[in-house]
Amino acid sequence: MDQRFRLFPEQASNLGRDVDQLYLFLWTLTAFFTLLIFVLVVYLGLRYRRRSEAMPPRSHVSNALEITWTIVPLVIVIGIFFWSTSIYVKMSRYPADAMNIYIIGKQWMWKAQHPAGPREINALHVPVGRPVKLTMTSQDVIHSYFIPAFRVKQDVLPGRYSYQWFTPTKVGTYHLFCAEYCGAQHSGMVGEIVVMEEAKYQAWLTGAVRDEPSAAAAGQKLFYQYQCNTCHGERAPTMAGLYQSKVQLSDGRTVVADDNYLRESILDAPATLVAGYPPIMPSYRGQLNEEQVNQLMEYIKSLKVPERNY
Ligand code: CUA
Numbered sequence: 001m002d003q004r005f006r007l008f009p010e011q012a013s014n015l016g017r018d019v020d021q022l023y024l025f026l027w028t029l030t031a032f033f034t035l036l037i038f039v040l041v042v043y044l045g046l047r048y049r050r051r052s053e054a055m056p057p058r059s060h061v062s063n064a065l066e067i068t069w070t071i072v073p074l075v076i077v078i079g080i081f082f083w084s085t086s087i088y089v090k091m092s093r094y095p096a097d098a099m100n101i102y103i104i105g106k107q108w109m110w111k112a113q114h115p116a117g118p119r120e121i122n123a124l125h126v127p128v129g130r131p132v133k134l135t136m137t138s139q140d141v142i143h144s145y146f147i148p149a150f151r152v153k154q155d156v157l158p159g160r161y162s163y164q165w166f167t168p169t170k171v172g173t174y175h176l177f178c179a180e181y182c183g184a185q186h187s188g189m190v191g192e193i194v195v196m197e198e199a200k201y202q203a204w205l206t207g208a209v210r211d212e213p214s215a216a217a218a219g220q221k222l223f224y225q226y227q228c229n230t231c232h233g234e235r236a237p238t239m240a241g242l243y244q245s246k247v248q249l250s251d252g253r254t255v256v257a258d259d260n261y262l263r264e265s266i267l268d269a270p271a272t273l274v275a276g277y278p279p280i281m282p283s284y285r286g287q288l289n290e291e292q293v294n295q296l297m298e299y300i301k302s303l304k305v306p307e308r309n310y
Contacts, residue, residue, distance in 0.1 A: 099131070127168070267283065
């Protein structure tokens, strides 16, 4: 890992250049106006100092001047607004083919779960050149998943999912930080992002998979262990094809069954009761940890069969 001091971290993702160009522009703009003001202060201070012969011209209102120094900054900041918004939009819309990895923050470590099975702590292995989406939540307080070399940083919140995505562009090992003060060991909540060639990544995945069931398989086990299967499909809605479909709730709302909906339904079923079903599902809050919720979600997502009977 790069331990040298540098003003800019390495650029190792598809978002790096966008962020750096904007940052460089803001930096140059600020430097330009700061210098301009300093030079003028010194120059005018000397030229019109008390014992100078030169007399300042009588001041008078100049509309042209007023309009100029209103319009020019206005155009500049509106430009910056659209520029930065376009980058923000790019960062918040993850590609449909992005590979999904679950991240859980807890005091004080980062856990990652690959859908294929492997879990890691304070590390994340990703292939180069493929878009990666992180589905992140926290087990306790607010953390923030920060990979400087990728120019991405996203808060990780307890009780809901947040996301970020990137396409690594350079093989290597990069810093991972927690960027939100989260308690005594916050500064130790660090790790490594390992970007590998596709073939090496597949080898790593296969090697790591050997002793881990896939996330969906682990979820399926939980599904039967908690006897979800005894109701779902009959007295409760089937899970097949549920993910990302529209659901009519008993309180009249229609919602999309996304990650946060599934999470709420698992942990707090009464709040998301589907129209036409009895309120028999208990709350599983406190019985399932974040990893298990993710595994159940992965299992539910894997049930793509469009045999919905409600
Ligand atoms: Cu986790 Cu700071």
